[in-house]
Amino acid sequence: MCPYHGxxxxxxxxxKYIPSQSDGPIPERLHLxxxxxxxxxxxxxxxxxxxxxxxxxxxxxxDPDFQQILPPSIDINASAGRQMExxxxxxxxxxxxxxxxxxxxx
Numbered sequence: 001m002c003p004y005h006g007x008x009x010x011x012x013x014x015x016k017y018i019p020s021q022s023d024g025p026i027p028e029r030l031h032l033x034x035x036x037x038x039x040x041x042x043x044x045x046x047x048x049x050x051x052x053x054x055x056x057x058x059x060x061x062x063d064p065d066f067q068q069i070l071p072p073s074i075d076i077n078a079s080a081g082r083q084m085e086x087x088x089x090x091x092x093x094x095x096x097x098x099x100x101x102x103x104x105x106x
Contacts, residue, residue, distance in 0.1 A: 042070045 008017040013032035018024070036047040038054065041061050047053075060066040076083055085092065093102040 042068065 006019045007015055007030070009015045009032060013034040015026045015030045015032075018026060018030075036050070036052050038045045040055055041058055045055055061068065094104045094106070096102075098104050
């Protein structure tokens, strides 16, 4: 059940029922776009390009001698792009913050 006016849809993203139009056809434009997802390595991976290929194998993840570092989740009042740039893309530190706390040679 969708909280928007009681619309009901299936796992395929297609609306199944519109309360205000119970006997009428459901317009194609109301169907949701769905994406392939996979939970692995402490993250949820999404294929925005419609791919269905599995993630590459990462055998070290299950190796007891491999140190997994998973930071705790936090709520941030910022756009997804800002969060991505600031917290997930750690490679940017050496280029953006080289004058304060990062070293481009390391």
